Amino acid sequence: MDNGPQNAVVCQGVLKNFGSGDEEVKVLRGVDLTVPLGEMTFLVGPSGCGKTTLLSVIAGLLNASGGSLEVLGTPSSSLKGGKAVEFRRQNLGFVFQQFNLLPALTAAQNAAVPLLAAGWDRKKAEDKARALLDELGMGQRARATPNHLSGGQQQRVAFARALIHEPKLIVCDEPTSALDADTGHHVMELLRRVAVRPDRSVLVVTHDSRIFEFADRIAYMNDGLVTRVALKAEIPKGDSH
Amino acid sequence: MNFIAWQMLTGDRAKYLGLIFAIAFSTFLMSHQVSIFCGLMNRTASQIDDVRDASIWIMDPKTQYLDEVKALTDQDLFRIRGVPGIEWAVPLFKGTSRAKGPDGKFRGVILMGLDDATLVGLPQKVTLGNAKALAEPESIAIDRVGYKFFFPDEEPRLGRTLDLNDRTLRIVAIVDSSAPFVNLPVFYTRYSQAIQLVGRERNQMSFVLAKAAPGVADTEAVKSIQERTGLQAQTASDFGWTTIFYYIKNTGIPINFGITVFIAFLVGSVVAGQTFYLFTVENLKQFGALKAIGVTDWRIVGMILMQAIIVGAIGYCLGIAMTATFFEATKDNLDLRGFRLLPQIMLGTAAAVFFIIFLASAASVRRVVVLEPAVVFRG
Numbered sequence: 179m180d181n182g183p184q185n186a187v188v189c190q191g192v193l194k195n196f197g198s199g200d201e202e203v204k205v206l207r208g209v210d211l212t213v214p215l216g217e218m219t220f221l222v223g224p225s226g227c228g229k230t231t232l233l234s235v236i237a238g239l240l241n242a243s244g245g246s247l248e249v250l251g252t253p254s255s256s257l258k259g260g261k262a263v264e265f266r267r268q269n270l271g272f273v274f275q276q277f278n279l280l281p282a283l284t285a286a287q288n289a290a291v292p293l294l295a296a297g298w299d300r301k302k303a304e305d306k307a308r309a310l311l312d313e314l315g316m317g318q319r320a321r322a323t324p325n326h327l328s329g330g331q332q333q334r335v336a337f338a339r340a341l342i343h344e345p346k347l348i349v350c351d352e353p354t355s356a357l358d359a360d361t362g363h364h365v366m367e368l369l370r371r372v373a374v375r376p377d378r379s380v381l382v383v384t385h386d387s388r389i390f391e392f393a394d395r396i397a398y399m400n401d402g403l404v405t406r407v408a409l410k411a412e413i414p415k416g417d418s419h
Numbered sequence: 420m421n422f423i424a425w426q427m428l429t430g431d432r433a434k435y436l437g438l439i440f441a442i443a444f445s446t447f448l449m450s451h452q453v454s455i456f457c458g459l460m461n462r463t464a465s466q467i468d469d470v471r472d473a474s475i476w477i478m479d480p481k482t483q484y485l486d487e488v489k490a491l492t493d494q495d496l497f498r499i500r501g502v503p504g505i506e507w508a509v510p511l512f513k514g515t516s517r518a519k520g521p522d523g524k525f526r527g528v529i530l531m532g533l534d535d536a537t538l539v540g541l542p543q544k545v546t547l548g549n550a551k552a553l554a555e556p557e558s559i560a561i562d563r564v565g566y567k568f569f570f571p572d573e574e575p576r577l578g579r580t581l582d583l584n585d586r587t588l589r590i591v592a593i594v595d596s597s598a599p600f601v602n603l604p605v606f607y608t609r610y611s612q613a614i615q616l617v618g619r620e621r622n623q624m625s626f627v628l629a630k631a632a633p634g635v636a637d638t639e640a641v642k643s644i645q646e647r648t649g650l651q652a653q654t655a656s657d658f659g660w661t662t663i664f665y666y667i668k669n670t671g672i673p674i675n676f677g678i679t680v681f682i683a684f685l686v687g688s689v690v691a692g693q694t695f696y697l698f699t700v701e702n703l704k705q706f707g708a709l710k711a712i713g714v715t716d717w718r719i720v721g722m723i724l725m726q727a728i729i730v731g732a733i734g735y736c737l738g739i740a741m742t743a744t745f746f747e748a749t750k751d752n753l754d755l756r757g758f759r760l761l762p763q764i765m766l767g768t769a770a771a772v773f774f775i776i777f778l779a780s781a782a783s784v785r786r787v788v789v790l791e792p793a794v795v796f797r798g
Contacts, residue, residue, distance in 0.1 A: 230796045239711055239793035260715065267713020274795050278708035280423065282430020291423065295714045300422055339712075351796045 186250055186347045186379030187213035187236050193244035194231050205231045207402035208245065215346070216376040218369075218392060221383045223399035229383045230351060232399070236381065237270055237349045238262045250346050267295055271340030273350035273369075277332045279324040279339075285311060285331075286320040289338035296343060310338045314368060330361035337369055348373050350382040354389055366392045420714065424722035427702060428729060434698045435730070438691055442734020442772060443741065445687020449680050450742040450760060450768040456676040458758035463666045464659035465597030465757065466513070466531075466605075472539045473628035474637045477508070477644055477652040484665035485658070486600070488513065491624040491650070498648045499627050504640045508629035509534035512613040518606065519582040520569035528565065528583070529605045532613025532623075539628050541594065541607055548577045548592030553609055559583075560592035564753045565604025584616050598757040600666070684771055691734075692779040695727060699783035703790060710792035720784050727783075731776035738772075739765055 194206035205228045213219045213236075221229045234240040236249060238257060247254040250269055257265050271292075279288045289307035294300065308320045314334045324332050333353060340348050353369065354362030366389045373380050374394075382393070390396060390413055398406045429435050461468075467476065467485060477499055479489040491510075499508040512532025519525040533540045533553070541550055541560065552558055559581070566575055579590045583606070596605050608616070614623040629652075631640035637654045644652035653661060667673050699706070706719055742760050749755045 234793040234796055237711070239791065239796070263710075263713050263715050266711070270713075272708070272711050272795070274708065276704070278704055278795055280427060280430075280705050280708075282426040283423065287423075287426070291709070292712050294420055294423065295709070295712055295718070 184215060185212050185248075186215050187211065187381065188248040189232075189236070189245065190247075191245035192232070192235060192242050192247055194228070194235055194240065195243045205402055206235065206242070209399075209402070209404050211397055211404045211407075213347075213379050213381055214395075215379050216374065217394035218374050218380040218382065220390065220393040220396040221381065221399060222385070222387075222390075222396055225385075227399045228402045229399050233349055233351060233381065233383050236347075237272070238266050267292065268343070269346050271343070271345040271348040271373075273333070273336050273340045273348065273353050275352040275355055277324070277329075277336045277356070279332055279335055281324050284321050284323055285316060285327065285335045285338075288324065288335050289342055291339055292343040307338060307342055310342055311335070314338055314372065328361075329357050330365055333357060333361075333365045334368065337365070337372070341373060346378050348378065348380045350380065350384075352384055352386070353382060354384065354386045359388055362386060362389060420718055420722055421725055423709075424725045425729070427705065427722075428698075428726040431698065431701075434694055438694050438698070438730040439734045439737065441687060441690035441694060442731055442775065443737035445683050445691070445775065446735050446738020446768055446772055447741040448683030449687070449771055450739055450764055451745060452676055452679045452683065453764050453767065454742065454746065454760050455758055456672070456680075457761060457764065459600070459672060460663045460666060462598050462757050463600040464662045465599055466529075467655050467659045467662065469542045469597050470511075470540045470628060470655065471543050472537070473509070473630050474655050475505075475629040475631060475640055475644070475652055476655060476658045477627040477629060477648075477650050478625075480649065480651045482651055484662040485513070486662075488625045491627060493624070495648065495650060496624065496627050499629060499644055499650070502640070502643050502647050504632050504635035504643050506630045506632040506635075507537075508627050509537055509539045510610050510624045511540050511626040511628050512610055512617075512623055513625040514613070514617045514623075515603070516583055516606075516617050518569070518604070521580065524569065526568060527603050529599060529601075529603050530583075530613055530617060531605060531607045532610040533607055534628075535609045535611050538609075542596040544595040546593050546595050547575050548590075550592055552591035553607070555589075555591060557586065557588050557612075558591040558608065559588045560594050560607040561590050562594055562596040562605040564598070564602070564756075565606065566590070566593055567753055568604055586616060588616075598754075602754055684775070687772070688775045688778050691730070691775055692782065695730070695776075695779040696782050696786070699723065699786060703786070704795060706787045707790055707792050707794040710790065711795050716788050719787055723780055723784050723787060727776040727780035731772055735769060735772045739768065 189209050189211040192206055192209040196203045196205060209232055223229050235242050286304050286307040289311055290303035293303035311317055311320045314337060316331060316334050319327060319331055354366060370392050393413060394410050396408045396413055397404045479491060482488055496508060496510055499505060514530050516528055516530050517525055518528045531540060538550055538553060553560060569581060570579060575593050577590055580587050631637050641652040641654060644650060709719060746759050
């Protein structure tokens with residue numbers, strides 16, 4: 179029996195303020211959210227509602243101003259400085275809106291970056307990256323640099339980079355916003371197929387209602403709060419919240 | 420991660436080459452100008468260096484440097500010879516005159532009058548002829564550059580004649596002397612003949628060259644001479660530096676070269692610094708992504724420093740190679756002899772380049788260290 183955490187993320191009353199005094203802006207105003215393992219959770223809401231800030235706080239890229247946050251059973255308050263960096267490196271995978279691949283590296287080298295950051299031997303890391311790219315249908319393009327890849331192909335490389343070190347939580351920021359509808363659909367299918375596992379959670383921030391069908395649950399945000407959580411059965415097809 | 424730093428650096432060819440060439444040209448300018456400056460300053464004392472037999476130079480107490488002297492008297496020479504601890508002392512004449520070649524072409528020359536008996540003061544390397552032939556009347560030894568000037572396009576040959584002060588002198592030896600500060604031909608002749616060739620003043624003895632007796636240190640002998648004769652005495656090395664510092668203090672040469680070197684340093688710093696900073700700024704998203712993925716700040720600082728060291732090292736090597744190539748290509752040019760790239764200059768330039776890349780990378784490092792990894796989530 180696995181004694182590990184059942185939830186990837188537990189937020190209770192999470193606050194995030196920017197600035198201070200008269201210029202203080204309260205972006206997160208007490209977010210309560212649970213992201214279970216083994217599911218793909220979408221975080222949706224209008225622009226400026228705090229989705230990306232919440233994602234950054236959950237990923238440890240920003241510190242919460244208040245409330246409590248547990249990621250993979252570890253309180254975020256116990257993760258400071260180097261510990262936070264190491265925790266991210268070991269447990270989190272990232273998929274960015276603009277892919278953020280290193281233009282000078284090949285697809286395989288880009289996918290291997292988390293392993294290289296963890297101190298892996300370059301050849302072993304690239305071998306593993308090639309195998310994963312193959313699984314993602316990118317085996318033939320492993321030697322191509324990002325500027326020779328289409329948007330969909332770059333996103334697959336970004337998926338490979340997010341998955342290669344087998345993290346427990348994958349955070350994706352608008353993974354389809356730079357892709358056309360068909361490609362976006364395909365990459366989400368792929369993400370769902372390769373990323374969602376019983377011991378892993380995928381948290382996706384998106385505006386794109388055309389991909390809501392891939393979510394196991396959707397957390398709706400508005401004005402710095404999670405206002406509603408809908409489970410798969412409750413998600414209407416083509417829902418835009 | 421070093422591999423990633425290397426790939427990031429070389430991935431943008433234009434900026435990579437721009438950085439390297441900025442460092443290379445800065446290195447070239449600095450090392451080249453400092454080499455020319457040092458060569459020029461060495462030239463001011465080159466005739467002191469050429470005198471290998473004597474280690475002590477004695478002169479009028481008010482003499483400030485090699486090229487401006489007040490003559491000593493014969494009595495001064497005798498007094499010096501009487502100083503305990505002095506093995507021997509001989510006169511040296513140094514003056515200027517004008518010589519005319521067979522085709523009527525004339526030029527100012529440096530005339531060195533050497534002790535008749537010993538010829539102390541003649542450069543060690545006689546490339547053609549025999550120094551002993553200077554004992555013959557109306558004979559001179561001439562340096563290679565002088566011969567080339569008066570007899571261009573001719574192989575060096577003994578027996579050619581030159582007119583000096585209405586006297587025809589025969590070349591009996593060609594010597595390899597160091598380049599003087601003013602690139603004039605240098606004639607060597609006996610002391611007695613030199614003062615006849617130039618003689619206008621009552622006293623003609625420019626210097627006395629002396630050697631300390633065995634077991635007596637040069638500095639000790641110098642002190643004895645000063646105490647007993649009231650004349651100024653210096654070791655050859657000290658007199659060389661005295662002359663060099665005279666030129667440094669009393670001419671605009673160091674300032675002019677200093678300005679060029681400073682500009683080279685400034686341009687190198689600004690161009691390399693700005694290019695490197697822009698290079699980093701354009702890669703901020705990538706660095707942000709690396710930070711988000713879990714690469715530590717220290718690792719990223721290491722990557723940036725590695726990139727800076729690579730461009731610094733390649734640029735420095737290219738720049739030094741350019742300087743070395745220049746001096747190698749011009750080493751047979753007689754007018755440029757004495758100019759060379761010294762190891763000390765290479766080390767000094769390396770330190771300057773290190774400082775340039777330190778400046779260039781400091782701003783970049785700061786920018787990346789303060790970068791919030793959350794920037795990667797901002798479209």
